[in-house]
Amino acid sequence: MAYDVSVVGLGRVGLPLALSFADRGLAVLGVDNDPQRLATLAAGRMPFGEEGAQEQLDRVLPAGRLALSGRVPEAADAEHIVLTLGTPSFSHIEIDMRDIRSALDDLLGVLRPGHALTLRSTIAPGTTDWVAGYLAKHRGFEIGTEVYVAHAPERIAAGRFLVEIGTLPCIIGGVGESSGEVVGRLFEVFGAPIVQTTPVQAELAKIWTNILRYATFALPNLLMMDCEQHGANVFEVIDLINRDYPRGGIARPGFTAGTCLRKDFTFSEERSAAPGMLLAVSRVNESVPLFLVQGLRRRLGSLSGRKVAVLGLAFKADTDDERDSLSHKLVRLLERELADVPVHDPHVATPTVALEEAVEGADAVVVATNHSEFCTPGTLRTIVDRAASGCLLVDPWNCWGSAQVFAYASEVAALARSS
Numbered sequence: 001m002a003y004d005v006s007v008v009g010l011g012r013v014g015l016p017l018a019l020s021f022a023d024r025g026l027a028v029l030g031v032d033n034d035p036q037r038l039a040t041l042a043a044g045r046m047p048f049g050e051e052g053a054q055e056q057l058d059r060v061l062p063a064g065r066l067a068l069s070g071r072v073p074e075a076a077d078a079e080h081i082v083l084t085l086g087t088p089s090f091s092h093i094e095i096d097m098r099d100i101r102s103a104l105d106d107l108l109g110v111l112r113p114g115h116a117l118t119l120r121s122t123i124a125p126g127t128t129d130w131v132a133g134y135l136a137k138h139r140g141f142e143i144g145t146e147v148y149v150a151h152a153p154e155r156i157a158a159g160r161f162l163v164e165i166g167t168l169p170c171i172i173g174g175v176g177e178s179s180g181e182v183v184g185r186l187f188e189v190f191g192a193p194i195v196q197t198t199p200v201q202a203e204l205a206k207i208w209t210n211i212l213r214y215a216t217f218a219l220p221n222l223l224m225m226d227c228e229q230h231g232a233n234v235f236e237v238i239d240l241i242n243r244d245y246p247r248g249g250i251a252r253p254g255f256t257a258g259t260c261l262r263k264d265f266t267f268s269e270e271r272s273a274a275p276g277m278l279l280a281v282s283r284v285n286e287s288v289p290l291f292l293v294q295g296l297r298r299r300l301g302s303l304s305g306r307k308v309a310v311l312g313l314a315f316k317a318d319t320d321d322e323r324d325s326l327s328h329k330l331v332r333l334l335e336r337e338l339a340d341v342p343v344h345d346p347h348v349a350t351p352t353v354a355l356e357e358a359v360e361g362a363d364a365v366v367v368a369t370n371h372s373e374f375c376t377p378g379t380l381r382t383i384v385d386r387a388a389s390g391c392l393l394v395d396p397w398n399c400w401g402s403a404q405v406f407a408y409a410s411e412v413a414a415l416a417r418s419s
Ligand SMILES: NC(=O)c1ccc[n+]([C@@H]2O[C@H](COP(=O)([O-])OP(=O)(O)OC[C@H]3O[C@@H](n4cnc5c(N)ncnc54)[C@H](O)[C@@H]3O)[C@@H](O)[C@H]2O)c1
Pocket: 008, 009, 010, 011, 012, 013, 014, 031, 032, 033, 034, 037, 072, 084, 085, 086, 087, 088, 099, 102, 103, 120, 121, 122, 123, 154, 155, 156, 157, 158, 259, 260
């Protein structure tokens, strides 16, 4: 075959994976049905930020180790086909497998004995067995001895791909006799420990990795809302909980979302034996922007015509990924209050204004994303110097160390002079 591995879906998961396979010396075909993405890559440019990925692209493209195609059937020119397609959730709380199903249908006619199909996308429990059954039903393959199917979930955090691909245990759940072993040999190239399990356990391990994080962050977010109700300070309560306490601790509040956390819980919820618990977790995290808007209203009165600057559109710190970010929800809610809402974020593709312009004369400034450059005395100084007198600073992350979710600029001005 012309390639060692094809990676279908060159998004935030697939592209760093394809580059990393190629950088380890494999002949890789990257497949995506977005012509613009392919053109950007063919021109040697990364379409999004991922630490070290541009350097990998600079190495593997001129060396001819990464070829590109817009046609999914061409993926069959490799022994290994890895699907890294998006798996959103329908609003019905049900996995949307349309991209996976479409790629499978494109591959059905060209799969041959010896092919290994790996699902790298996050999927609902049972999906790997369904894919195996689909191939067996339509092509009559013996899965596990003739054609191989496995789930090898991606658990790497954005921005940490190149480090974690070589260290994070790689979970593999293969169908039938040999799928796990065959797919394990592909991922061995990265040197991380390979952990073999069943397909459904691999699926559960991935989605529950993210459910754990989603629920972990919902607790301090709920506590933040409780504290506001009781006139308490959430950061002081968190310190009381955690200080010298030997049995774990509570995380800190903030905006908790992004394409993974925001939907992966639905893959459990869709067939849950105790439905509702994870939906409640989601409702807590989704309520944080409204909680901040209501807090602003309680302190400033009507927001109509007031200038409320929002810092950060990305879903988390130091990334350019703004998909499923609660910052966008915050902006929408503020605009529904008829506030004027300038936004500043130096990382994202959406055009935003400069920090100075965003905060000039602002009645309030909200830190929606705790980007590193926001959490400095210099940024705080710019705000204190330029915002309206009586400006309210909203910092659920405690990124300036004021230990107050809502504080007036005059109260935190001393922190701006601490450098
Ligand atoms: N983004 C993350 O940090 C992350 C982390 C862990 C797991 N995941 C999971 O990995 C999967 C991929 O996520 P992502 O963020 O990379 O998605 P993405 O939307 O960034 O990438 C998907 C890519 O597939 C392409 N595509 C869609 N349909 C196609 C088709 N039929 N044929 C060829 N290409 C097609 C799109 O153009 C896009 O480039 C999802 O299941 C996600 O839940 C994502």
